[in-house]
Amino acid sequence: MQHLPHLGTGIGWRPEIADVVEAMPGIDWVEAVAENVCPGHLPDSLLRLRERGVTVVPHGVSLGLGGADRPDEQRLAELAARAEALGSPLVTEHIAFVRAGGERTASQLLEAGHLLPVPRTRDALDVLCENVRIAQDALPVPLAVENIAALFGWPGEEMSEGQFLYELVERTGVRLLIDVANLHTNHVNRGEDPAKALDELPVEAIAYVHVAGGFERDGVWHDSHAHPVPQPVLDVLADLASRVTPPGVLLERDENFPDDAGELGREVATIRETVAAAAPPARRADVPSARVPDAPVEDVVRGRVGLAQAALLSSLVAGTPAPEGFDRARLAVQSRALAGKRADVVAKVAPELPVILGASTYRTAFLGYAARRPMTAGYRRDALDFAEDQLIGQRVHDAVARRELTQWWLDRSGPKPPSGRPVARALRAARLALGRG
Structure with a gap:
């Protein structure tokens, strides 16, 4: 058995609050979104934090360990490189799928741009366990996986969340990143009791805990990571901390950052005090040893999981009919949320677009x-x-905006439009109009 590293109390590091995080007292560690960190060009803020002895943990969002396909080798190599560059004691990812379709299902490969829940079925668990083992073998440090929030559930599920996580840990020895805000979200959206989930899952396998805020609208809890942590989430944290002292607890805030830097500091202090007040009996935080490796997952099992996930994702992002058994109203809410998030992220990736x-x-x-x-x-x-x-x-009727958008596209799409594509013919005229031949 391996002891988990003691992390303490931390906060999610984001470029927008880098200075605030550096100046915040009592921060033992930070977590950075792995895909936003380049191993060869680490942000100066993270370098300064590391020099002070602050632990940095890369938190991945794009592996899709719950997807039907085996983890992409390149993505795993990039995550490993980030862990080594940051000197991290572990890396984390999500129990989710983020893409579906492609060759396995003879359909278009679709990206969700978001973490979507896997069905709690034997097929999905078999696939997840094998994918987790593949990731564990490719990473230089231990892996912890996070439970996610969901607006909807899958029909025909065979296990509760706690049972699903318990068997995942038992079969792989993987650590858990428990997000108490996600447990609260699933309580509101899916009627799942957080206390029951904590009763069933192996709390000794917890690597650390996420705490975050959200909001409720029309009976749906939105895990926004953009609002203060509400009392019900702190109550779930207290329940967890009364069972076992988590090696680490971290505040997540991804946007809508407060003007008052002290607000984040007070939230971190409240989280620390909540954990300390729970004061559980002393318990070892060891990870159960994995069983003898399971037999390889048959392609037919991956195929069943892949078809189900492709049908669901297509209904969410491509307007195809909702698969049978799903709550169509909830899928409609999820579909709108995915489109809104997609618009927001593209605006961050390409901030010139909303300006133009x-x-x-x-x-x-x-x-x-x-x-x-x-x-x-x-x-x-x-x-x-x-x-x-x-x-x-x-669709751009303003002449100035059309010209600026054309210039923006040409500057980012290479020396000339790829031949054979419809856009080549359409934008060749724009290139000539801009005098670029």
């Missing part, structure tokens, strides 16, 4: 585009495809 088009015009235009074109290759490609869509469809 105007903020409100950009959002309306992007949501219309998203309804026509599901994402297939990530947010940066999505930004270029959106610009192409607006130009080819002659």
Whole structure:
């Protein structure tokens, strides 16, 4: 058995609050979104934190360990490189799928741009366990996986969340990153009792804990990571901390950062005090040893999982009918949320777009585009495809905006449009109009 590293109390490091995090007293460690960190060009803020002895943990969001396909070797290599560059004691990812379709299902590969829940079935668990083992073998440090929040559940589930997580740990020896805000979200959205989940899962396997805020609207809890932590989430944290002292606890805040830096500091202090007040009996925080490795997952099992996930994702992002047994109203809420998040992230990846088009015009235009074109290759490609869509469809009526958008696209799409694509013919005229031959 391996002892888990003691992390203490931390906060999610984001570029927008880098200075605030550096100045915040009592921060033992930080977590950085892995995909936003380049191993060869680490942000100066993270370097300074490391020099002070602050632990940095990379938190991945794009592996899709719950997907039907085996983890992508390149993504695993990049996550490993980030862990080594940061000198991290572990890395974390999610129990989720983020893409579906492709060769396995003879359908278009679709990207969700978001973490979607896996069905708690034997098939899905078998696939997840094998994917986790593949990731463990490829990473230089231990892996912990996080429970996610969900707006909807899968029909025909065979296990509760706690049972699903317990068997995952028992079969793989993986550590857990328990998000108490996600337990609260699933309580509101799916009627799942957080205390029951904590009763069933192996709390001794917890590597650390996430705490975050959200909001409720029309009976649906939105895990926004953009609002203060509410009391019900702190109550779940207290329940967990009364069972076992977690090696680490971390506040997540991804946007809508408060003007008053002291607000984040007070939230961190409240989290620390909540854990300390729970004061559980002393318990060893050891990870159960994995069983003898399972037999390889048959392709037919991955195929069943892949078809189910592709049908669901297609209904969410491509407008196909909802699969049988799902709550269609909840899927509609999820679909709108995915489109909104997609618009927001593209605006961050390509901030020039809302400037060129105007903020409100950009959002309306992007949501219309998203309804026509599901994402297939990530947010940066999505930004270029959106610009192409607006130009080819002659949807930009303001002459100045059209010229600026054309220039923006040309500057980012290489020396000339790829031959053989419809956009080549459409934008060749724009290139000539701009005097670029």
